[in-house]
Amino acid sequence: MKQKVQITIDGKTIDLDVLEASEGNNVVDVRGLISEGIFTFDPGFLSTASCESKITYIDGDNGVLMYRGYPIEQLASNSNHLEVCYLLLNGELPTSDQYQAFEASIKEKQFIDKNFQNIFNGFTQGAHPMSMVGAAVSGLASLYHEETDIANADDRMTTAHRLIAMIPTLAAMAYKHGRGESFVEPDPSLGYAENFLNMCFGETGKPSAVSKTIADAMDRIFILHADHEQNASTSTVRMAGSTECNPYAAISAGISALWGPSHGGANEAVLTMLQEIGDVSRVGEYVKKAKDKDDPFKLMGFGHRVYKNFDPRATVMEESCKAVLAELGVEDEPLLQIANALEKIAREDEYFIERKLYPNIDFYSGITLKAVGIPTELFTVIFTLGRMPGWITHWNEMLSAPYKIARPRQLYLGEHKRDFVAMSDRG
Numbered sequence: 001m002k003q004k005v006q007i008t009i010d011g012k013t014i015d016l017d018v019l020e021a022s023e024g025n026n027v028v029d030v031r032g033l034i035s036e037g038i039f040t041f042d043p044g045f046l047s048t049a050s051c052e053s054k055i056t057y058i059d060g061d062n063g064v065l066m067y068r069g070y071p072i073e074q075l076a077s078n079s080n081h082l083e084v085c086y087l088l089l090n091g092e093l094p095t096s097d098q099y100q101a102f103e104a105s106i107k108e109k110q111f112i113d114k115n116f117q118n119i120f121n122g123f124t125q126g127a128h129p130m131s132m133v134g135a136a137v138s139g140l141a142s143l144y145h146e147e148t149d150i151a152n153a154d155d156r157m158t159t160a161h162r163l164i165a166m167i168p169t170l171a172a173m174a175y176k177h178g179r180g181e182s183f184v185e186p187d188p189s190l191g192y193a194e195n196f197l198n199m200c201f202g203e204t205g206k207p208s209a210v211s212k213t214i215a216d217a218m219d220r221i222f223i224l225h226a227d228h229e230q231n232a233s234t235s236t237v238r239m240a241g242s243t244e245c246n247p248y249a250a251i252s253a254g255i256s257a258l259w260g261p262s263h264g265g266a267n268e269a270v271l272t273m274l275q276e277i278g279d280v281s282r283v284g285e286y287v288k289k290a291k292d293k294d295d296p297f298k299l300m301g302f303g304h305r306v307y308k309n310f311d312p313r314a315t316v317m318e319e320s321c322k323a324v325l326a327e328l329g330v331e332d333e334p335l336l337q338i339a340n341a342l343e344k345i346a347r348e349d350e351y352f353i354e355r356k357l358y359p360n361i362d363f364y365s366g367i368t369l370k371a372v373g374i375p376t377e378l379f380t381v382i383f384t385l386g387r388m389p390g391w392i393t394h395w396n397e398m399l400s401a402p403y404k405i406a407r408p409r410q411l412y413l414g415e416h417k418r419d420f421v422a423m424s425d426r427g
């Protein structure tokens with residue numbers, strides 16, 4: 001029996017269906033309200049489902065994250081990023097043959113047109129890599145605009161493969177350009193993460209010197225960032241994509257949204273914060289600032305819109321972080337000491353407990369990336385790289401079924417109608 005709810009407005013009772021979820025919250029279908037001239041109001045969409053989706057599920061109260069039903073802990077321990085990309089895109093884990101064909105498709109698409117590489121010359125060497133990566137991904141639209149029919153499922157999958165294949169190369173090019181160094185071409189003999197690191201830190205003509213520990217840590221970071229339901233950047237991709245714009249432009253919009261320190265930019269902001277704190281003795285001072293309503297300072301890497309318990313990715317990230325630091329012999333990394341002191345205080349402080357503010361993935365990913373020698377300005381670019389399969393899978397899911405252009409309404413609180421006043425009469 002389908003559940004219903006009723007609302008009564010101006011003496012009129014309206015029945016609304018309750019749509020049942022396979023996991024988590026059911027939703028009240030408010031689509032019928034527009035015909036009654038009624039809007040709902042939910043700035044920031046705290047309690048609004050923007051779409052149906054079968055890709056990822058989060059249970060924020062119990063610290064659960066599943067990609068296509070597979071728990072993130074199992075994927076982080078047993079899979080690799082390319083296999084997770086296949087799973088997100090296709091809904092099932094690949095057979096060996098399917099995986100090999102997918103990997104071959106990605107490897108063949110990872111090269112960037114020589115002329116297109118000049119896009120980076122438009123940026124000064126000090127430009128933030130996120131500005132370069134966003135522009136480069138948007139620029140890819142110029143290469144594939146005429147040949148991409150977004151109504152064609154095969155074209156959409158080709159676009160997905162291209163973006164997953166090219167984002168490491170573009171990210172590495174942005175990094176190299178920023179440092180005034182020459183680009184290193186992709187090496188199809190290397191794994192996805194190792195190839196990215198070699199393009200960033202290697203030299204043309206020299207064999208990869210990337211350690212397995214660091215490549216494995218990077219691949220796990222990609223897996224942990226691969227998708228996360230309707231977060232701000234994914235919702236941006238869906239909204240842009242709903243206008244039927246070029247997919248590379250829609251993804252570039254997602255990159256822009258991710259850059260903010262409240263979202264994907266938090267990993268870089270965590271490092272900046274830890275470096276500003278500078279010493280364990282000053283942690284209390286910064287916790288006090290974070291609690292001060294009159295101080296805009298927030299503890300970067302803490303809190304989450306959905307996780308009101310631990311972020312399961314942070315747990316995996318913390319384990320990986322400590323293993324990498326031990327392997328590199330830098331367990332006493334000062335920033336990790338400050339981070340541990342910060343986490344301890346936050347877990348015991350009423351302000352954080354009351355507001356269910358726990359460390360999120362960005363808290364430990366930043367420390368891990370720094371420990372393996374990744375420059376801070378690349379942190380959010382690495383988040384972009386990890387999230388690419390999620391964005392393009394949501395874009396594809398939306399276009400694979402009937403959809404409408406996203407166009408929210410508003411609560412208008414402005415002026416009533418008034419007549420124009422000539423400049424000479426305005427006093």
Ligand code: SDX
Nearest residue numbers: 228231262263264266290298299300301302303304305355
């Ligand atoms: C990501 O959505 C996703 O899934 C995102 C993401 C993904 O994978 O796509 O998980 C990636 O973006 C993780 C979050 C990274 N951001 C940060 O670490 C930045 C610091 N965090 C905060 O900016 C904040 O916690 C947010 C933005 C993450 C969540 O903000 P909400 O859900 O809008 O919560 P809120 O601002 O309403 O906070 C509720 C209360 C407020 O206090 P009161 O007004 O109730 O007194 O908690 C306080 C806030 O002031 N608060 C914090 C805090 N986060 C919230 N106080 C101090 N430090 C913080 N970090």
